[in-house]
Amino acid sequence: MSSEEEKMDVIVTGSIAYDYLMTFPGRFAEHILPDQIEHISVSFLVDDMRRQRGGCALNIAYSLALLGERPRVMGTAGQDFREYRVWLEQQGVDTSLVREEPDLFTASCFINTDLDSNQIVSFYAGAMARAGELSLHDVPGVREVDLVVVSPNDPRAMIQHPQECRELGIPYLYDPSQQIIRLSDSDLRAGLEGCDMLVVNEYEFGMLREKTGLTKEQIYAAPARACVVTLGAEGTRIWAAGQVYDIPVFPPARIDEPTGVGDAFRAGLIKGLALDLPWDLVGRMGALAAAYSLEHFGPQGHAYTLAEFVARFREHFDDEGRLDVLVH
Secondary structure, eight states, X not given: OOSSTTOOOEEEESOOEEEEEEEOSXXXXXGOOXXXXXXXXXOOOOSOEEEEEEOHHHHHHHHHHHTTOOXXXXXXXXXXXXHHHHHHHHHTOEEEEEEEETTSOOEXXXXXXXXXXXXXXXXXXXXXXXXXXXXXXXSTTGGGOSEEEEOSOOHHHHHHHHHHHHHHTOOEEEOOGGGTTTSOHHHHHXXXXXXXXXXXXXXXXXXXXXXXXXXXXXXXHSSSSEEEEEOGGGOEEEEETTEEEEEOOOOOSOOOOOTTHHHHHHHHHHHHHHTTOOHXXXXXXXXXXXXXXXXXXXXXXXXXXXXXXXXXXXXXXOOTTTTHHHHO
């Protein structure tokens, strides 16, 4: 832990990307024939498309910076990253561990969202394909790091970084989510069984069970600290130290676009751990951070001060004064 008790030295690994966000004015389910799913050929005419700053690692880091942290991002970006880097540094994100690849473009994520917030996503790796060339062993002072976040990234990096964390004795948050489909069962088991925390959504949890062959109980018990499963509108469930915590959603003022909501949730979760809060408050910090993202277009379209965050938290949740440290 850093000299300031409420802060953590966090390295966030994962994708660095531009998001191309599209809106479909209908419902995907109405245009997919279940009996023809093996021969699917569907085209969706979208209403609009906007390019936004994105990437799981940078989405998490951005919300962590809003919450008063100075996270370090480790990953690979392309020749078009320079402006993005300047903007991130201005927001309080340390990009010194990001390597630019002059012969490639930054990864691109194409996300189509329907009226029910269902999403169809395609991802082009670009410079991210070289993320596995970066090693935690090369980071100065790495053994003093409090937490490494392993979020969706090039598969080679997602295998390598958990292994390096175990070698270095650094706790890591394991977030395989979108890359569960690309990782082998043995790779997923290794990442899961050595992690400090697992954070996935309900669907990803099911995929993890199917691919690894592990039971629900085995997955709950695998992380050293906690297993966290987000349940959409039903909130979040946390298994930690033999206890189960059901965390409600924070009611959003409006719903704009869901991309990056899970990343913002993870940032709130990490900040709650930095404050050494009990799990019910840690989960609620994640819920509010997620609500801010849900209310704005794009994964980095939201902003708030720490005072605003605390005041809004207290509109629905009781922190018994424990968030005063954020304001003072």
